[in-house]
Amino acid sequence: MADRKPIESWLTDMDGVLIHEGVPIPGADAFLKKLRDSGRPFLVLTNNSIYTARDLHARLRRMGLDVPVDNIWTSALATAQFLDDQRPGGSAYVIGEAGLTTALHDIGYILTDHEPDFVILGETRTYSFEALTKAVRLINDGARFIATNPDNVGPSTEGDLPATGSVAALITAATGKKPYFVGKPNPLMMRAGLNAIGAHSETSAMIGDRMDTDVLAGLEAGMRTFLVLSGVTQPVDVDRYPFRPSEVVDSIADLVDLV
CATH class of the missing domain: 3.40.50.1000 (HAD superfamily/HAD-like)
Incomplete structure (x- = not known):
């Protein structure tokens, strides 16, 4: 939408967006590096409550992805x-x-x-x-x-x-x-995450691979939403929902230039 404010902060799902079956998705490292270098507030989110943020930081680092502990937000x-x-x-x-x-x-x-x-x-x-x-x-x-x-x-x-x-x-x-x-698609998780990094929904974006959790949560929290097709959702699935993401892209690599 032409009247949307510039994106100042980013929230992104983890599985299906940054990694897939324990392997980084091409472009994920470049996207995260650009976020860190830019100083823009960001969070990596997951509905999985098994691991602590410190555990996830270590797991991602072993895959070659550097996400600081304070930038990880879990349903737990x-x-x-x-x-x-x-x-x-x-x-x-x-x-x-x-x-x-x-x-x-x-x-x-x-x-x-x-x-x-x-x-x-x-x-x-x-x-x-x-x-x-x-x-x-x-x-x-x-x-x-x-x-x-x-x-x-x-x-x-x-x-x-x-x-x-x-x-x-x-x-x-x-x-x-x-x-x-509590977790996605409850917008409570998104709003709490935004508050944690001092961000505002009108200048924030959510990236996810699921319409029913990531996109819905971002939409209900008032954020711009990006659906990536590197996870569970296929192009044919998008029109089955009564709502749409702001944009559909192939993968996180297509969003690097927006940071």
């Missing part, structure tokens, strides 16, 4: 901030990995299975029947149900894996209680 961090705003110093029963438990410890939350304020569901490769049963019982006893993200499946080298959204649906079926999802 967004969930922790949401809970700190809603009920500071609360307690939670958590199903998840270090990315989520560390974020909650850092805001002073107590992790417990004794009358917790919240049941928080995140990503893990080891969902157990015992843990899910405990979550169901705690929710039935009055704990509020929070989930880090609504993604139904996650990628692996062997194929798709059940993810937080699928497991949340199981708990909902058993309790009749739906969770509050």
